[in-house]
Amino acid sequence: MLLLKSFAKVIDNSGALVVEVINVMGGARVASLGDEVVCVVKKARPLASGEGGSSNAVSKLKKGDVARALVVRTVQPVRRLDGTFVKFDDNAVVMLSKQGTPLGNRVLGVVALEARQKRWAKIASLAPKMV
Amino acid sequence: LLRSLDAELCARHDADARTALFARGSPERIEPGSIVLVEQLSSRSAPRKLAFAGVLLNVKRRGILSTITVRNYVLGTGVEVVYPIYSPMVSRIKVLKPVKPGFSKGADQVNYLREKPSSAPLSFGSVEELVIRNTETE
Numbered sequence: 001m002l003l004l005k006s007f008a009k010v011i012d013n014s015g016a017l018v019v020e021v022i023n024v025m026g027g028a029r030v031a032s033l034g035d036e037v038v039c040v041v042k043k044a045r046p047l048a049s050g051e052g053g054s055s056n057a058v059s060k061l062k063k064g065d066v067a068r069a070l071v072v073r074t075v076q077p078v079r080r081l082d083g084t085f086v087k088f089d090d091n092a093v094v095m096l097s098k099q100g101t102p103l104g105n106r107v108l109g110v111v112a113l114e115a116r117q118k119r120w121a122k123i124a125s126l127a128p129k130m131v
Numbered sequence: 132l133l134r135s136l137d138a139e140l141c142a143r144h145d146a147d148a149r150t151a152l153f154a155r156g157s158p159e160r161i162e163p164g165s166i167v168l169v170e171q172l173s174s175r176s177a178p179r180k181l182a183f184a185g186v187l188l189n190v191k192r193r194g195i196l197s198t199i200t201v202r203n204y205v206l207g208t209g210v211e212v213v214y215p216i217y218s219p220m221v222s223r224i225k226v227l228k229p230v231k232p233g234f235s236k237g238a239d240q241v242n243y244l245r246e247k248p249s250s251a252p253l254s255f256g257s258v259e260e261l262v263i264r265n266t267e268t269e
Contacts, residue, residue, distance in 0.1 A: 073208065082220040084171070089209035110205040113181075131183065131210050 001076035002031040002091055007042065011072065011111075012104030012126075014095040015060030018043040019069060031071050033078050033086075034114035036096065041065045061095065067103065069093035070120055072111040072127075086112060086131060094123050102126065137194040144195065144217040149224060153190050153197060153216060163187050163241040164230035166253050166261055167201055169214050170223040183212050184227060184262045186251060189240035199224075202245065204255050209245070227261040228253055 002008055002021045010016040019039035024031040031037045044063045061067060072094055077087035094111075095103040100120075107126040116124035124130065141150060151157045161167060168184040185203025188211065195217055202211045214221050230253055235241050244251050 077211075077213065082171070083215040083218050084220075085213035087211045087213075092208075108206075110208050110210060129206055131205055131212070 001074055002037060002071055003029055008091040008093045010095055011092045011107060011109040012094045012102060013106045014104035016041040016044050016095055019093060033071055033074055033112045034118035035071050037069050037071060039069050068096040068098060070096055070123060072115055140195040141217060149216055152224060161187060161226050162230050162232060162235050163189055163239060164234045164252060165226055166228040166258055168225045168227050168262060168265060169201055169221060172220045172222055180222060184258050186244060186255060188242060188244060203258050227265055
């Protein structure tokens with residue numbers, strides 16, 4: 001249940017660490033599992049400018065960047081159609097580009113099944129574990 | 132009338148003696164704090180099963196709508212899943228390791244384990260090992 005001003009953890013390697021939600025796509029007030037949000041990066045991993053070497057993600061996000069993201073974990077329990085509820089211990093998102101593809105190329109951490117159910121196949125395939 | 136309807140529904144959906152596992156007076160009831168594995172069908176048509184194992188956090192007894200909450204830590208994040216016991220999508224509830232009887236002192240809920248996981252008699256870390264051992268024996 002993320003809305004304006006909600007903070008969420010970023011669980012991919014796009015460079016961002018904590019984002020603040022500024023808009024929920026689709027006109028709803030509240031974003032739940034599998035919903036797309038627009039957010040601003042509040043805390044990012046320090047960019048290693050000198051180190052050429054192996055950078056995994058092509059575009060690293062830095063503090064103040066505005067980007068889209070997909071909500072993959074919410075503390076608010078979410079009801080599934082079979083009557084089960086799932087709830088996590090934190091709110092987490094995966095950063096997306098404007099076209100809807102993930103910005104990072106690795107997802108670190110568990111992701112809700114709603115990602116696959118709501119057409120986010122790329123993120124579902126990157127996720128190490130889905131619940 | 133509603134009570135008889137409820138009892139009839141429970142009996143009809145009582146696959147593999149599930150009521151016995153959670154009824155208050157039943158001798159083989161599972162106590163909150165035990166480690167439990169729940170297998171769930173992803174959909175009626177697909178045979179794929181989703182398994183989730185963890186510590187049984189609470190049992191909510193509301194007749195046909197009774198639910199259990201199972202908590203575990205997956206890749207560092209705590210996850211809780213609430214299952215309706217009598218749902219046909221929940222194909223199996225299996226006790227992997229029962230907790231010492233008397234742990235929950237007759238209560239249905241041990242929600243304090245959320246904040247103090249270290250006080251759980253059956254630690255969350257042992258869940259994965261029990262699941263692996265369980266799949267090996269099957």
